[in-house]
Amino acid sequence: MANDDEDRLSALLLKWEEAWDLDEDISVADLCANHPELEQALADQIKLLKSMSWMKQDAADDDQDDDEEIDSLIGETLAGRYQIDSIVGFGGHGKVYKAFDPELERHVAVKVSKSIASENQTDELLEEARRAAKLKHSNIVAVYDVGRHEGQLFFVTELVEGQNLADLIAGGRVKPSEATRIVSALADALQFAHQQGFLHRDIKPANILLDHQGRVLVTDFGIATTIDKIEDHRGGTPGTLPYMAPEQIAGQVQLIDGRTDIHALGVVLYELLTGELPYLGRTPTAVREQILLRQPKPLSSLNRLVPKKLEAICLKCLAKHPADRYRTAMEVKQAFETPDSTSIAKIGLVVLGISLIALSLIAWRPWNGENTSAESKVAAPLVEGGIMFDGIRRILTPVMNSTLPLTIEAWIAPSDVNNSENQFIVGSDVPGHFGIGMGIGKGGHPMAETVRGGIDATRFRLSTNRWSHLAAVFASDETRIYLDGKLAATCEATNVPEVESPFVIGNLGEQQGNMRFTGKLRSVRISSGEKFKGEFISDESFTTSDHSEALLIYDESSFGGDQIKDLSGSGNDGSWESIVN
Known part of the structure; x- marks a missing residue:
């Protein structure tokens, strides 16, 4: 066109x-x-x-003329399974019920359409529900099922007892600290969804729930679309006008991606902090013009208690062109965690004072001749970027554990090195048999698993605040594990595993639901042969170094949908999947 x-x-x-x-x-x-x-x-x-x-349709939208029709489903059983208990909310196009699922013995939410659906519509919705059901995240309302009852479509999701964000905003502005907590949790959920290849496109307060414990959950991922569909111009541009991004309103499908959801995140943050929408108009046309052409009022002009840092974050999310916004939802969360210049200045004065005191003490301390080279090393940079592994998803690769000798390496930043269980970054184990893998032992020590046993480099410890390069060489004569290019430990050689299985990233193996990795991964490479025989300088980027023996290379640019692109040229693309215990 x-x-x-x-x-x-x-x-x-x-x-x-x-x-x-x-x-x-x-x-x-x-x-x-x-x-x-x-x-x-x-x-x-x-x-x-x-x-x-x-x-x-917002669950809170009331339509008092529909009382008679609403009562008709209460007490009914949908699709021979879901027993309708009571109405939760309703509006012009659909109704939401609280129901009981006797098969799994739990209460659920059931959203029912007023309109009659065709077989094709039901099939399409079922396909989307199956995809949305893969989004298992602590800040996303789980999708359980979809079906049809007497021609009406219905959607079954997790039941969240509490209120939505629209109700909270109706009670007045929220404190900046609470707004930060809420939007940071939303950014976590969106980052996860975007990495799975989903775009929500209708982030708004009515689609954000708060349970009685204050947990933040995004709902209505059933209407989300995939990046692939957007690229094929099959995803449409549905949304709710005040929260839509300029590219949605202009129909610029080629510009719609994760940054479209980030714009809506900015609208929600603006509303939380000021109690008003950034774009107001008496007619839909006026609102569209505001979104496309006008800059919103500064947040501080509406609420003088809004910190400059939050105002800057919000306005960057609301940038007219996607290229001027944060690139990812994770960048939004990281922006909240970065101290502002005022805080840094205050910290600097405190540090200066402490340093002067420390220097005065050192001047009186006799030198004992101890080697302090480890303390004098230049500190590694704080963790930026990377792909977050949250313990509920992993990447299944087509590379099998039957190729030996073999080298596995990864740039990682674990979120917890005091875990009571071993964490596997890459593994190929099979229950009842032995596999091979590389990970983090209890207490944060580098470790590797071999067919005969394994090694745990207890004299080394990984850091949670910087990138670490971890490598394991499964050689013909021994197994070696390296941390940042330094040999950490060795053990006897491994054999070819008894059962052939694929390598999994973020978990011990395909059939394992425990021993999962939680933290950030920047890149991973699996190579045939003994890539390292002595100490070495770690490659900052696997894609720009020699990878002639590489069987697989994934880095941040590999992630953008359900498929994880292999950058080695070997064609070993991976795929996301949920971890099953």
Whole structure:
């Protein structure tokens, strides 16, 4: 489609949406009277928006005229399984019920559409539900099931007892510290979803829940789309107007990615801190113009207690062009954790005072001749970037454990080195048999598992605040493990495992649900042969060094969807999967 046609299509779609918001459904023929060639494309977009509207309906929207119809499902059993107990919320396009699932003996939330669904719609929704069900994260409402009852579609999710963020905002502004906590948790959830290849595209307070313990959860991932669909122009641009990004409103599908959700995150943060939306208008057209062309008021002009740091973060999220926003949701979270210049100045004065005291004490301390070279080393940089492994997902690779000798290496920053269990960064174990792998022992020591046993370099300890290069060489005569290019420990050689299995990143092995890795991984490489025989300087980037023997290389650029791109040229792409205990 030519650019001019895309612009016309966007304008026609906006016109239809404005009428739809006022309960008027303008026909495609009327809209395309001067451009009949756009009828089919417009009809497809409208059909998509209509099919999503019932799932986007806010659970808190009341419609008192529907009392009679609402009562009709209470006491019913949907799809022979879900026993409807009570109404949670309802609106013009759908209703949300509390129900009981006797098969798993738990209460669930069931969202039911008013409209009658076709077989094709049900099949498409089932496919999306299966994909959304893979998003297992502590800050994402779990999707359990989808089905059809007497022609009506229904969606089954985790039941969250509490309130949504819209209710919280209705009670007034929240403290900056609470706003930071909430948006940081949302950023965690979005980072995870984006790494799985999902875009939400409708982040708003009504889709953010707070349970009774204060846990933050994103809901309605059932209407999310995948990056692949966006790239193929099959994902549409549904959203809720005040929270939509400029590229959504302009129909610039080629610009829609994770940064579109980051824009909505900025709107939510703005609303939490000021009690107002950044873009206001009396009509949908006015709001669209504000989002596309106008800068929001400074947060400090609406709430003088908003810290400059939070204002800067919020306004960067709200940048008009995606390239001017944070690149990833993880960068948003890291921005919250970075001290602002005022704090740094205060810390600097304290440190200066302590340093002067320390220097005065050192001047009186006799030199004992001890080697302090370890303390005098230049500190490694703080951890930035990387892919977060949260203990509930891992990467399945096609590289098998039957190739020996072998070298595994990775740049990692563990989140916990005091874990009571061993953590495996890369593993190929099989329950009842022996495999090979590399990880972190109890207490944060580098370790490797071999067919005959393993090694734990207890005289070394990994750091949680910097990147560490960990490597294990499974050689013909011995097994060696290295930390930052230094030989840490050795043990006897390994044999080819009794059972062939693929290497898994972030876990001990394909059939293992425990001994998982939690922390950041910047890159990983599996190579045939003994890559290291002595001490070495660790490659900062595996892709720019010699990797002629590499079977697999993944780094940050590999992550962007369900498939993890192998950068070695060997074609060993991986895939995300959830860890099953």
